[in-house]
Amino acid sequence: xxxxxxxxxxxxxxxxxxxxxxxxxxxxxxxxxxxxxxxxxxxxxxxxxxxxxxxxxxxxxxxxxxxxxxxxxxxxxxxxxxxxxxxxxxxxxxxxxxxxxxxxxxxxxxxxxxxxxxxxxxxxxxxxxxxxxxxxxxxxxxxxxxxxxxxxxxxxxxxxxxxxxxxxxxxxxxx
Ligand SMILES: CC(C)(COP(=O)(O)OP(=O)(O)OC[C@H]1O[C@@H](n2cnc3c(N)ncnc32)[C@H](O)[C@@H]1OP(=O)(O)O)[C@@H](O)C(=O)NCCC(=O)NCCS
Numbered sequence: 001x002x003x004x005x006x007x008x009x010x011x012x013x014x015x016x017x018x019x020x021x022x023x024x025x026x027x028x029x030x031x032x033x034x035x036x037x038x039x040x041x042x043x044x045x046x047x048x049x050x051x052x053x054x055x056x057x058x059x060x061x062x063x064x065x066x067x068x069x070x071x072x073x074x075x076x077x078x079x080x081x082x083x084x085x086x087x088x089x090x091x092x093x094x095x096x097x098x099x100x101x102x103x104x105x106x107x108x109x110x111x112x113x114x115x116x117x118x119x120x121x122x123x124x125x126x127x128x129x130x131x132x133x134x135x136x137x138x139x140x141x142x143x144x145x146x147x148x149x150x151x152x153x154x155x156x157x158x159x160x161x162x163x164x165x166x167x168x169x170x171x172x173x174x175x
Contacts, residue, residue, distance in 0.1 A: 006056055008119075011035055011046040018048075020055035022102035030100055031058050038062075044099050049112065057103040057112050059120070066134045066168055067092030070155050080153070083172060084133070095134035095168070096124050117150045125175050135169045 009015075013036055020031055031046070035058075038044040044062040048055055068091045071077040081093065098120065103112045124132045139147045141162055144154065151174075152167040159165065 006049055006051050009048045009050060011039060011048060011058075013040060015048075018050055018053060018055045020058065020104050021106075022057075022108075023105045024102065027100060027102040030060070031055075031102070035060060046100075049116065054106065055104060056107045057116060058100070059098055059102075059116055060100040061120070062097050062099055063130075064095045064097035064136055065092045066095045066136065066155075070166065072156050076155070080134075080155075080168060080170065083170060093133045094131050095136050096120075096132050097136040097138070099138060101137070113146065114150055121169065121171060121174055125171050133171060135171055137167050138164045139167050140164055 015036075017032065021028055035044075035046040038060065039046065044060040046058055046060040049057040066080065068074070068077045071080065081089070084093070098117075101113065101116060103110075121135060124135060135152075137147055137152060139152070141158070141160055141164065144158060144165065144167070147167050150169070152169045155166045155168060
């Protein structure tokens, strides 16, 4: 397959999904069983990266916010909002959350994950209908390094007991 031989489609209620297996049962199940429910209830929208025959990857996004209460201390929150002008020091800021991101096993290791995150960051910086300052991800604790390499930071210290941890990326410096 050519690295650029794919399209991005928005999941619809009656969408015929192409085969997908990322090796993680929860993420497979979300796509096959839950994504349409989230769409119908206006809770999250799912996008599919596809070839003619396969689902390469999918990701789900929803509106969210980042606020003082999400951080262990004022200092940590101040670090996250350090590039926001003092006059706009609010207790929360608009964000988009990437609730799920998964690449099919067949296509892992080809940088689709990083490319999807770059695409989403640019989309929310340059082509967003509402204000959106931060991108959030619910990262598997085993994947924290991967997201750190993509400019995401942990809100709270790493905790190996947790399955997932929230991470943020400030979108403004990317404009
Ligand atoms: C994690 C995932 C999204 C990565 O996407 P991908 O397109 O396969 O990414 P690639 O393997 O091409 O990785 C790009 C870079 O991330 C690194 N990377 C991949 N997985 C990593 C991990 N678990 N920890 C640290 N770095 C990782 C790669 O080494 C590579 O680094 P390089 O640029 O220095 O070569 C994908 O493998 C996946 O969907 N896995 C199964 C489901 C899952 O775990 N989703 C994430 C939920 S938080």
